[in-house]
Amino acid sequence: MHMLEVDRVKVDGNIFLGLKADLPDAPPLLALIGGKGFVMCGYLNLEVAERLNTVAAFVSGVKSFDDMLNAEVKGATSKAKSLGVETGKVLKTVIGRLA
Known part of the structure; x- marks a missing residue:
């Protein structure tokens, strides 16, 4: 059975x-959403997020929220970068900028 988890x-x-x-035969789809923007797992299409003018970033190789927070940012939109969300930074050190 597939599950959807919603948590604070x-x-x-x-x-x-x-x-x-949870997705069939695939890693889970994960997102952390704040008041200014969001971070997703590698399923995020950064080009679309940029075109939509969103504050967004992504991390990859993650299966839990803790994994996300301890992963390096792999990409970010220009609006996320303007808030200080930089590629290569560990997410938990910059996610507060999206709160």
Whole structure:
């Protein structure tokens, strides 16, 4: 059976909406959503996020919210970069900028 998990994820006093969807024969789809923007797993199409003018970033190789927070940012839209979300930074050190 496939599951959808919706959770509150607290990081340094900030609360993010965590979404995890189990997918058939594939890693889960994960997202952390803050008031200014969001971070997704590698399923995020960064070109579309940029075209839609969103504050978005992605991490890859993750299967849980903890994995996401400890992963390096692999890409970010220009709006996310303007807030200080930089490629190569560990997500938990910059996610507060999306709160």
